[in-house]
Amino acid sequence: MLVLGIDSSASAASAALVEDGKLLGQFYCNTAMTHSQTLLPMVEGLLHSLGKSCGDLDLLGVSVGPGSFTGVRIGVSCVKGMTFPFNTPCCGVSTLEAIAYGGLACEGSVLCAVMDARCGQVYNALFRVGGGMLSRLTEDRALSVDELNEECRAYGPSLLLLGDGAELCHRVFSVWGARLAPEGIRYQQAASVAFLASGQAAVGGTVSCGELLPAYLRLPQAERELRRKNGKEGEFK
16 A cells, blocks of 8 residues: 655654555655645655656545644645545544654653643643554643643653653653653654554545544634634633
């Protein structure tokens, strides 16, 4: 099975091609250019360099959030456009799970995937690594750094922080032994998205392009501001 993975949920963007569990190639870009400028050229360049085309793809996987509202929309829209002509199945992958996948080799660790959600909050999910597999301990959620600190303290040095909010949390969590993942495995990459999408597809977890939707966890800032003006503060979903 030939799988294209795409991630544009944070400041960097990437595209990867996986075939039958083997990573064929990955393009990664972290520049000041917007994902609308870089993502499709990366996909095109990746496919061309490997002698493949959109019609060859058996599955497309994409990070559907949480993350940057604009970035998530760009990635989901890109996959919708690519799957529509060929009716190719697709999978929406949790950005937080894709982040945790980077720590898959850290056997016995509790992986704390965390993204900076601004406004004093983070997006987070906890996973345990055992037998080379990820086990979810929590659902994806938005909560304050202080709330997450209290919840994670009991894990002590077994906790490994990953994601673009890892350094922010490590400043607080390090006093009780939480570890910061090395730069090379800390952030989500499209290869992780492709591998996770392959796993979802194996158990029937594919959707059509029309069913593929973002998972924001919070309302966009403009809508939150409007709700505050209307006296509806504190609503995140």
